[in-house]
Amino acid sequence: MRSRFTIVFLKELREMLRERRMLGFLLIASLMYPLLIGFIMHQMIEKNTRTEREGIELTVIGGARAPTLMSQLRERSVTVTESAQMDEAAIGELLHSKKAVAVLRLSDAFVDNYQAMRPARLELWFDSSTESNTQRRDLEEILQAYSNNIASARLLAHGVSPAALSPIQVQRYDTGTNASRSAMVIGGIIGILFLPAFFLNMSAAVDCTAGERERRSLEVLMAQPATTWELVGGKWLAASVPSVFGVTLVLVLAHAILRWLPLEEIGLSWNMGWGELLLVCLVTVPLSLLSSALFVALAMNARTFKEAQTTASFVTIVPLIPGFAVSFLELKTAQWMYLVPMLSNQTLIKELAKTGDIGVLPFVLTFLCSLIPALLLVAFASWRMKSEKYVLAV
Amino acid sequence: MIEVHDVRKQFGAVQALGGVSFTARDGQITALLGPNGAGKTTLLRTLVGLLKRDHGSILVGGVDPEKDPMAVRRNIGFLTDQFGLYERLTTREYLNYFGELNGMERAALRLRIAEVAELLGMDDILERTTKGFSQGQRIKVALARTLLHRPRHLLLDEPSRGLDVMSTRALRTALAALREDGCCVIMATHVMQEVVHLCEDVIVIANGHTVAQGSPEELCRRTGIADLEDAFVSLVGTEEGIA
Numbered sequence: 001m002r003s004r005f006t007i008v009f010l011k012e013l014r015e016m017l018r019e020r021r022m023l024g025f026l027l028i029a030s031l032m033y034p035l036l037i038g039f040i041m042h043q044m045i046e047k048n049t050r051t052e053r054e055g056i057e058l059t060v061i062g063g064a065r066a067p068t069l070m071s072q073l074r075e076r077s078v079t080v081t082e083s084a085q086m087d088e089a090a091i092g093e094l095l096h097s098k099k100a101v102a103v104l105r106l107s108d109a110f111v112d113n114y115q116a117m118r119p120a121r122l123e124l125w126f127d128s129s130t131e132s133n134t135q136r137r138d139l140e141e142i143l144q145a146y147s148n149n150i151a152s153a154r155l156l157a158h159g160v161s162p163a164a165l166s167p168i169q170v171q172r173y174d175t176g177t178n179a180s181r182s183a184m185v186i187g188g189i190i191g192i193l194f195l196p197a198f199f200l201n202m203s204a205a206v207d208c209t210a211g212e213r214e215r216r217s218l219e220v221l222m223a224q225p226a227t228t229w230e231l232v233g234g235k236w237l238a239a240s241v242p243s244v245f246g247v248t249l250v251l252v253l254a255h256a257i258l259r260w261l262p263l264e265e266i267g268l269s270w271n272m273g274w275g276e277l278l279l280v281c282l283v284t285v286p287l288s289l290l291s292s293a294l295f296v297a298l299a300m301n302a303r304t305f306k307e308a309q310t311t312a313s314f315v316t317i318v319p320l321i322p323g324f325a326v327s328f329l330e331l332k333t334a335q336w337m338y339l340v341p342m343l344s345n346q347t348l349i350k351e352l353a354k355t356g357d358i359g360v361l362p363f364v365l366t367f368l369c370s371l372i373p374a375l376l377l378v379a380f381a382s383w384r385m386k387s388e389k390y391v392l393a394v
Numbered sequence: 395m396i397e398v399h400d401v402r403k404q405f406g407a408v409q410a411l412g413g414v415s416f417t418a419r420d421g422q423i424t425a426l427l428g429p430n431g432a433g434k435t436t437l438l439r440t441l442v443g444l445l446k447r448d449h450g451s452i453l454v455g456g457v458d459p460e461k462d463p464m465a466v467r468r469n470i471g472f473l474t475d476q477f478g479l480y481e482r483l484t485t486r487e488y489l490n491y492f493g494e495l496n497g498m499e500r501a502a503l504r505l506r507i508a509e510v511a512e513l514l515g516m517d518d519i520l521e522r523t524t525k526g527f528s529q530g531q532r533i534k535v536a537l538a539r540t541l542l543h544r545p546r547h548l549l550l551d552e553p554s555r556g557l558d559v560m561s562t563r564a565l566r567t568a569l570a571a572l573r574e575d576g577c578c579v580i581m582a583t584h585v586m587q588e589v590v591h592l593c594e595d596v597i598v599i600a601n602g603h604t605v606a607q608g609s610p611e612e613l614c615r616r617t618g619i620a621d622l623e624d625a626f627v628s629l630v631g632t633e634e635g636i637a
Contacts, residue, residue, distance in 0.1 A: 007494045011483075018482040220478030220539075223442045224495045225467040391444045392405070 004226040008234025013241060016204050023242065026203075030196040030246045031253065037189050038257035048266045056135045059083050059094060062106035066114075069146055076142050095127040101135045102126040117154070190353070191323040191346045193247075193254055197288045198316045200246040202309070205239035205295035210308035213300070219394045228385040229378075236289070236296050236378050243288030248281045258353075270353050280352065283363050284345055286370035291319070293377035300381055303393075338365035341373065395420050395578055396441065396547060401450035403436055403602075410436040411447070412602040418580050418595065420546070423573055425593040426582040427626055433602040434582045435475065438549050442472055455546055455578075468496060471540035471548040477532045481525040485516070485535050488524060489542055496543035503542075510538045513571065515564045529556035534564075541568065548572060548579045554588060566592060586623045600630040 002010075017023070055077045063070050063082050073080050081100065091103050105123040113120040122143065126136050152162035212218045221231060255277045258270040272280075295312050302308035319342035326343065333351060338344040344366040351358045384390055396418040403411040411433045418424040428434050439445045441454060443463030452459055459466040480488055486507060493503040511517050516534045519527065524535060533556055540548060554562050569592060572579055580597075583589060589596060590610055598605045598613070606613060606629050610622050619625040 002494065004495055007491065011487075011491045014487070015480060015482045215478075215481075216476035217478030217480060219444075219474050219476060220472070220536075223439075223444060223467060223470075223472045223474070224492065225464045225497070226495055227464070388445055391439065 004230040005234050008226070008231055009238050012204075012208050012235050012238030015208070016238060016242070019203075022203060026200050026242065027246065027249075030200060030250050033192065033196075034250055034254040034257055037254060038261065040189075041258070041261050041263070045262060045265050055079050056138060057081070057100045058139065059100040059103045060106070061086060061103065062108075062110070063104075065106045065110045069143075072146055073142060076138075078139070078142070091125050092127075095125060095130070098130060098132075101132045102139055104139075188327060190349050191320070191327070193250055193349070194284065194287060194342060194345045195316075195320070196246040196250050197243045197284065197342075198291045198319055201239045201241075201243035201288060201292045202295055202312050202316065204242060205235075205292050206299040206302075206305060206308045206312055208235040208239060209296050209300040210302045211305045213394060214303075214305050216394075219391075222385070222391065222394065227382075229382040232296065232300075232378055232382045232385060236292050236381075239296060240288045240292040243291060244285050247284055247288060251277060251281050251284070271355065272349075272352050276352055279363055280345075280349055283348070283367040286367055286374060287341060287345055290341055290370040290374040290377070293374040293381070297377045297381040297384070300385065300390075335365075338362045339369050341370040344369050395453075395455060396580065397451075397453040398437075398441075399451045401437070401440060401447045401452060403433075403440060403445065403447050410602055411440070413450075414599060414602065414604050415450075416597045416604055416607050418578050418597075420578045421573055421576045422594040423569055423579040423581060423592050424595040424597060425589040426580055426597050426599070427584075427589065428582075428599040429630055432599050432630075434599065435551070436602075437599070438472070438474075438551060438580075438582070441549060442467055442470055468543070469546045471543070471545040471550075473536055473540045473548075473550040473553055475551045477536040479524040479527070479532060479535055482523060484523050485520045485538075488535060489538055492539045493542050498543055506542055506544075507538075510541050513541070513564070513568050514538055515561070530558055530561045533557060534561065537565070537568070541572070546577055548577055548581075550579065550581045552583055553581060554583065554585060586626065590622055598626060598629050605629050605631070 056079065058073065058078050059081045060070065061083050062085075063080065070080055083103075086094070086103070086105075091105075094100055094103060103123075103125040105125065107121055107123070110120045110122070124140070124143070126132075151165065155162050155165065212221070222228070255270075255272065255274070259272075261270075263270055294315060298311050298315065299308035302311060322340050322343040323346050326337065326347075331337075333347055337347040338361070344362070348358075348362050348366050351362070398417070399415050401411055401414045402409070414433070414437060416424075426434055426437075436445065440447050441452060441459060443459035443466055446460055454466045455469050457465050457469075480491075483491070489507050489510075490500075490503060493506065494500075498506065507520070511520055514534045514537060516531070516538065519531055519535070524532070527535070533553065537550075537553060540550070554565055557565060569579060569581075581588075581593070594609060595607065596610055596613055597607045606616065608616065613629065614620055614622060614625045617625040617628045619628055
C-alpha cells in the first residue's frame with residue numbers, strides 16, 4: 001500500500017496537471033527569460049565587436065579638396081567613401097540607415113580658405129541618437145590631430161615652437177574594461193535565473209491550501225485518517241514539482257545559450273561544464289521546496305484564494321532583495337552569502353562562471369540553507385493545521 | 395457504539411457544548427435533533443477528534459478520539475455540511491483518493507466503488523468530473539465517499555438535503571442496509587418525517603445540552619404531545635429554539 005503522503009502528493013499533482021492552460025503559460029513565461037538573455041547578450045557582443053571588425057564608415061563629400069586629410073583618415077582605419085554632392089535630407093537619410101557613422105562635407109571655399117590661412121570650414125554630420133558615439137569621437141580626434149599638425153607646421157614656419165601651444169598635456173588612462181562592465185551585467189542577469197522557483201509554484205501552492213479551504217473541502221480532508229503532516233507534506237511536494245521542473249529547464253537552457261555565445265569577445269567567461277550545471281540544478285531543488293513551503297504556510301492561513309495570492313505575490317519580491325543589495329553595495333563574495341537562500345544560488349553560479357572551481361562547501365551550504373528552513377516551515381504549517389483555531393476557521 | 399458522557403466545550407466566552415451525554419447503539423439509526431446553533435457541528439467535530447473536549451468522555455467503538463484519532467477516523471464515515479468535492483477530478487478519482495486515504499487496496503476499491511454506485515444509483519456520473527453537478531449528484535458523491543471504506547460508524551449531517559424523491563428513497567435504502575449490517579449511524583436532520591420513518595432513537599440537543607434521548611414514541615409520550623415536531627419544539631423549550 002502507498003503511504004498517505006504519496007496518495008496526497010499524487011492527487012494534488014493530478015489536479016494540478018488538469019490546469020493545462022495555466023501550466024503552459026507558466027512554462028512559456030519562464031522559457032522566455034533565458035531566450036531573452038541569449039538575445040541581449042548576443043546584441044551586446046555584436047555591438048562591442050563591430051568597431052574592430054568593420055572599422056569606421058565615413059562618407060566624404062568633396063574629399064579631393066583635402067587629400068592629406070583623406071590619407072590620414074585611411075591610415076587610422078577609417079573606411080572613406082567618396083560621394084557626390086548631397087542635400088541635407090539625403091545626408092539625414094544616409095545616417096539614419098546606419099550605412100555611415102558620419103558624413104564629412106568640405107565646402108567649395110575650403111581650398112581658398114586653407115591656402116589663405118583662414119579657418120577652413122569642415123562639416124561633420126552625425127546622428128547622435130544612434131549608438132555610434134564612440135566612433136564619432138574617434139573621428140573628431142583624428143580631425144583634431146590633423147588640425148594640430150597643420151598648426152604646428154605653420155608655427156614652425158614662423159619660427160615659433162609648437163610646444164608653446166601646449167602648456168599642459170593630458171594623458172588619459174581608462175581602467176574600465178569591457179570585461180568589468182559586462183561582469184556587472186551578467187551578474188544581474190544570472191540573479192533572475194532562479195526566480196521561476198518563486199513563481200511557478202505559487203498558484204499550485206495557493207490552490208491546494210487557500211483554494212481548498214475556500215471550496216470547503218478541507219474539513220472533509222482533515223477528518224480523514226491522515227496526519228496533518230501527511231496532508232501538508234503531500235501538498236507541499238506537489239506544489240514544488242512545477243518549480244523544480246521549471247528552474248531546471250531554465251538553467252539548462254541558459255547554460256546552453258551562454259556556452260554557445262562567444263562571451264570571451266566581451267571579456268566574459270562561462271567556465272561551467274554540464275556536470276557542474278547538474279550539481280547546480282540539484283542544489284537548487286531545495287530553493288523550490290523552500291518557496292513552496294513558504295507559500296503553503298502563508299496561504300493556508302488566508303481566508304480566500306485571492307487574499308492568499310496577494311500575500312504570496314508580495315513575498316515573491318523578497319528573495320530578490322539580498323541579491324540586489326549585494327550588487328548595489330558592491331560587496332565581494334563572502335562565505336556568509338552561501339547561507340542566504342537565493343543569494344547563495346546566485347553567488348554559486350556567479351563564482352562558477354568566473355572561476356569554474358570553488359570546492360564542495362558552497363554546494364553543501366546552498367543545499368542546506370534552503371532545505372532546513374523549508375522543513376521548518378512545513379513543520380510549522382502542519383502544527384498550525386492541527387490547532388483548534390484552524391479547524392474552527394475552516 | 396458511540397458513548398458520550400457529559401462532554402463540554404468552550405470557545406472563549408462561548409459555551410458551545412455545556413454537557414452532552416448519549417449512547418448511540420450499533421444496528422440503529424440515531425437522529426440528532428437540534429435547532430441551528432445548538433452545537434451539532436461542534437459535537438460531530440469532537441467525535442472525529444478535530445476538536446478537543448474540555449470535559450467528559452467519548453468512546454467511538456471503544457476508542458477515545460482524543461487518544462487515537464486515526465483509529466477512530468478509520469472507522470467513521472463523516473458527511474459534513476460541506477460536500478468537499480474536487481471539481482477537477484472525476485467521481486471515480488475522487489472516491490479512489492478517499493478510499494486510498496482510508497487504507498483501501500486498489501482492487502478492493504474498484505469492487506467497492508461499483509457496489510456503492512449501485513446502492514446510490516450513480517453509475518452514470520462515475521466517470522464525469524464533479525464540476526457542474528447538481529445538488530443531488532453532489533450529495534450522492536459525498537455519501538459514496540462516506541460509505542466507501544465500510545466504516546462501523548457514520549456521522550451524517552443532513553444527508554437528505556437537496557435530494558429528489560428518488561434519491562431520498564435510495565438514501566433510505568442505503569441507511570437501512572447499513573443498519574442491517576450493524577452499523578452505528580448518527581444522523582443530524584431537520585426533517586421530522588425522516589426521523590419517524592427511519593430512526594429508532596432520537597437525541598435532542600439545545601444550547602449545547604442534551605435535552606432528551608429516546609425513541610420517537612417515547613419522546614411523544616414523555617411530552618404528552620402526539621406530533622413529533624410539536625414534541626421537539628416543546629423539548630427544545632420555546633422561541634429561542636425556533637428562532
